[in-house]
Amino acid sequence: MTALLNVDNLSKNFGGVKALQEVSFDINPGEIIGLIGPNGAGKTTLFNCVAGVDKPSAGTINFCSPGEEPKSIGGKKPENVTALGIARTFQNIRLFDALTVLDNVKIGRHCRTTSNFLGAVLHTQKQQNEETSVYDYAKKTLEFVGLVGHDHETASSLSYGDQRRLEIARALATGPKLLMLDEPAAGMNPQESASLMNLIFKIRDQGVTILLIEHDMKVVMGVCDRVVVINYGQWLAEGDPRDVAKNPKVIEAYLGGGTD
């Protein structure tokens, strides 16, 4: 099987800080992969390199949609990476707080439209059709993540758990093949985490592959098919979550002797 994402010998330096050092791993289509490691291990830097926020210092990142040729994405601009089918959420929720829930999701969908400024000013038929389709897609996406009835509330008025759902909805609205979630369970209560796990499975069932950074081991153990562990910017271990949790090197580096 051709990997959906192939990270090969990826390194990223910030001045003298070696945030990533020759990290390699693959993600296959349809997998839910956990990227774990202690604070400062380099997880967010890896997300940023894939998403086009950080430019790799060395190594390659290839993205291969099923049926298409692999494309090298290391160093591409974020909007180009999104257009290829990679979406992400952030460790610290980044919504347009003053906009409505619906508008936040519509913004995500606009990356799939082609109408230009002139079309918007002249209100052309093409632009109107696209607006209708953006609206419909955003409504469906909100229903999918369980935010029906919140369309006209401002994003900032939502509960914390619902704001995380909204961020996921906005990412899904871009039509990704790979969704990268950066600590989606952070700050959630146990009920919200359980509901998040259901949502993650539901997203995968729609054919979206998921790469997840998460410190909540119950969530990692509950949803991940496989985990990749990094420590001090280096690949440390990889495999079935339960096997990895027993790996002495991982316990020493990160799990601190337990998974609860």
Ligand SMILES: Nc1ncnc2c1ncn2[C@@H]1O[C@H](COP(=O)(O)OP(=O)(O)OP(=O)(O)O)[C@@H](O)[C@H]1O
């Ligand atoms: N823009 C930057 N400039 C300088 N150093 C950075 C930058 N971004 C990250 N780093 C450093 O790179 C290393 C990896 O950071 P990163 O945020 O990727 O780790 P992380 O595994 O996501 O950590 P956490 O679990 O705490 O979020 C850290 O030493 C961090 O201080």
